[in-house]
Amino acid sequence: MATASSPFHAGEQQVQERLGVRDEIEPWARKVVRGHLPDEHRRFYARLPFVVVAARDGSGRPWATLLVGEPGFVRSPDARSLAIDARPAAGDALEDAFARGVDVGFLGIELATRRRNRINGRVSAPGTGGFEVAVDQTFGNCPQYIHERKWRREATGTTPARRAHDRFSPELRRWIEGADTFFIATGHRGEGESPTFGMDASHRGGEPGFVRIEGERHLVFPDYAGNSHYNTIGNLVMDPRAGILFVDFERGDLLQLTGRVRIDWESPELERFPGARRLVHFELDEAVELEQALPLRWEKAAGSVRSLRLVEKIRESDEVTSFVFESRDGGPLADFNAGQHLPIELEGTGQGCGVSRTYSLSNGPGQGRYRISVKRHPQGVASRCLHDHVQVGAILSARAPAGDFMLDPSSPRPVVLVSAGVGLTPLVSMLHELVGGDSRRVWFVHGARDGRHHALADEVRDLGARAPNVRLHVVYSRPRPEDELGRHYDSAGRVDGALLEKLVPGLDGDFYLCGPTGFMASVQEHLEARGVPPERIRSETF
Structure with missing residues (x-):
């Protein structure tokens, strides 16, 4: 370079x-x-x-x-x-x-x-x-x-x-x-x-x-x-x-x-x-x-710590697993805004698991639960701990959801959610919120390797089917023979600015990006070059 x-x-x-x-x-x-x-x-x-x-x-x-x-x-x-x-x-x-x-x-x-x-x-x-x-x-x-x-x-x-x-x-x-x-x-x-x-x-x-x-x-x-x-x-x-x-x-x-x-x-x-x-x-x-x-x-903000119980562990793809938590004492959990993350503490949950991490919440607000969807990284202490050691019934500590990667409720413009890989997690949360009563036009554009690596696919399709104002477009970079065009994915290749130009008329919208840094940089550069103001492009990094 x-x-x-x-x-x-x-x-x-x-x-x-x-x-x-x-x-x-x-x-x-x-x-x-x-x-x-x-x-x-x-x-x-x-x-x-x-x-x-x-x-x-x-x-x-x-x-x-x-x-x-x-x-x-x-x-x-x-x-x-x-x-x-x-x-x-x-x-x-x-x-x-x-x-x-x-x-x-x-x-x-x-x-x-x-x-x-x-x-x-x-x-x-x-x-x-x-x-x-x-x-x-x-x-x-x-x-x-x-x-x-x-x-x-x-x-x-x-x-x-x-x-x-x-x-x-x-x-x-x-x-x-x-x-x-x-x-x-x-x-x-x-x-x-x-x-x-x-x-x-x-x-x-x-x-x-x-x-x-x-x-x-x-x-x-x-x-x-x-x-x-x-x-x-x-x-x-x-x-x-x-x-x-x-x-x-x-x-x-x-x-x-x-x-x-x-x-x-x-x-x-x-x-x-x-x-x-x-x-x-x-x-x-x-x-x-x-x-x-x-x-x-x-x-230390000890008063904000809650004990959570893992109630579901769901394999979403070859690399991504969802972890669904409820409060240990049965009381209500603090609500969150779509796009925010959950700080969790993994002490005592397995060998080498004495770490704290933040993960984007992938479920919608107001559900009384927290869900994080985590990709297992071979060198990731926390992700390996969650995937390999944390089982249903485990008790974890967490702080209140936080973060400023959130939808702008005051904007009348269409919403364009653009992700690659496990970067879809905060955008799925946003999609839940938008489907729940927002009348703005919504595009959900996601890139994955293939069907085996496409996390939360059925959930996103179901959300899209419930709302006439939502348009979905899934791109597989290396589709398998069993991945059906028009059913599992909509085009082959990669998500990029040129694709967004084809999907979003006049690139008129508020863009929310999440995924690998190179992917986000490329998309943002293309959007700005086509005249999208930087303040209408928001991104989240892991």
Whole structure:
């Protein structure tokens, strides 16, 4: 794939090539990685009580920290700039870092809603009470591995107590190995100028114990499947220096680490970390501990956890199985909007199943049940756990459905639901809602390999038959002899923009896309090239 105007620098591209995702992720990233902040993201930052920031100290070492303030302390004066009315706490490793021209990376994250957005740029206007940043790149992230927490404000009134360390004490070891969240700062600046250069602030999450201390200066953590951008790993390929930040959410303490990393791509050690695709070994250079550095405290959203009982397990295709849940106590479940996802916890459900994941709900709202339809991935810890170990009668914990991939009820335009593979799951939920009383014209366009890999096929056909305003079109890329044209599928090939042009008059509609990233990028590019405004194209990634 040509690299001109790529949103990725050479290190990120190198990792993508190594892992076989380069051709798929590049066209998608060109759509979602922007050089400006969309209005939605500008509003998002304005309501945050804290942001994660990555930068380098005077010696060039990367660190991460939190900047905090009343909501509104982060502002976006225009789509290409960010203003922050806050400075690091006294004694922070980045206390004096934000001078003009300095590379900075931002992670805006709402732990309660699991939304996050990343920015990299450079300080354009330093000040005594804050600074402004010129935005180079920004993009949203998926909600995987984020532990929900609700924040509250708590006055400190004291200067944080600062302690420096050059090794992990027993107290620090207990803190680190008990953590379920940390933030990591990495960066790369090559020759010349490019918006792909700069600092990156990223989130890492897992179950307590997913970070392990393996020496007085050495820790290791797993790198799980993510969005395939490989921003962090790509930076580390070019520059092995990294900063790590642990937060004591109950006390408001910070633990900042800086050091160097080594990436373990495929050694037998991976088996010690279920679900890990790679291991990252970190050698400590220096640590800074700040007690009560933050005027914020967080508590886990335990009150929103419900126990669910698996009441049905239904094989939908060769690779996809549906799991239907009701409440364990027989009480009503919180309703959801079509297109949202269900965060579930798989602890105790089988060997190697101590993980949490989010899956799109595939049934319609208002049914008093939750259904997820999951594709089994050979390397997927959670999907293998569900398929191989979770049986009818099993009890799982779940949080309330969430997510903002939803139908726009205020739009009078036709609705076009476009999916490939297991990406049909949130769109089937939307189809349920639309068939239930919406008068808008609806197209449901889906691509699968063949009849054996076509999940929820009969259900979608039944829904389409119930509503005269619904049109279905199924495409098989490799139909079998027993797959009947006109009965099981409507055309051979792949779902693409040209097909949508044939099906949807004038491409007049609101388009909802879900499937592999390359598929969504191709369809979105075609639609925009034909004049469909970007705000009428919504997508969901896994």
